[in-house]
Amino acid sequence: MSSRDNDPPHYSITLEGMTFYAYHGVNREERELGQRFVVDLTLETDLSVPGRSDELSDTVDYSEVYRTVKAVVEGETYNLLEAVAEAVARHVLASFPVAAVRARVTKPSPPIKGAVLDGVSVEVYRVRQP
Numbered sequence: 001m002s003s004r005d006n007d008p009p010h011y012s013i014t015l016e017g018m019t020f021y022a023y024h025g026v027n028r029e030e031r032e033l034g035q036r037f038v039v040d041l042t043l044e045t046d047l048s049v050p051g052r053s054d055e056l057s058d059t060v061d062y063s064e065v066y067r068t069v070k071a072v073v074e075g076e077t078y079n080l081l082e083a084v085a086e087a088v089a090r091h092v093l094a095s096f097p098v099a100a101v102r103a104r105v106t107k108p109s110p111p112i113k114g115a116v117l118d119g120v121s122v123e124v125y126r127v128r129q130p
Contacts, residue, residue, distance in 0.1 A: 011047035
């Protein structure tokens with residue numbers, strides 16, 4: 001028997017490609033004109049009960065998670081992607097019964113003079129503290 005056979009089951013819910021228009025950034029133009037931000041979110045939570053019951057009340061309602069992320073990203077303005085990702089993770093942990101959250105925030109069109117890139121991302125992983 002391998003050590004992986006003794007590992008507890010891993011469960012997660014992932015919301016990918018949530019796209020919002022917001023006004024985060026260090027540059028004045030970013031804060032005045034705004035731009036798109038893409039958020040990918042992975043929630044770690046036990047899905048064994050809803051997997052058997054097939055009841056929404058037994059799981060994390062990801063439509064509510066989406067609304068929470070939208071409120072955070074489109075709400076308060078931050079200078080840094082790091083702060084946006086941290087705020088998303090903090091609000092999700094405070095609002096939903098999840099063990100951990102991984103929040104990745106991407107700025108698809110960063111204002112880097114002369115740069116050719118698909119985007120810049122920041123990812124944070126936070127675990128619920130007992």
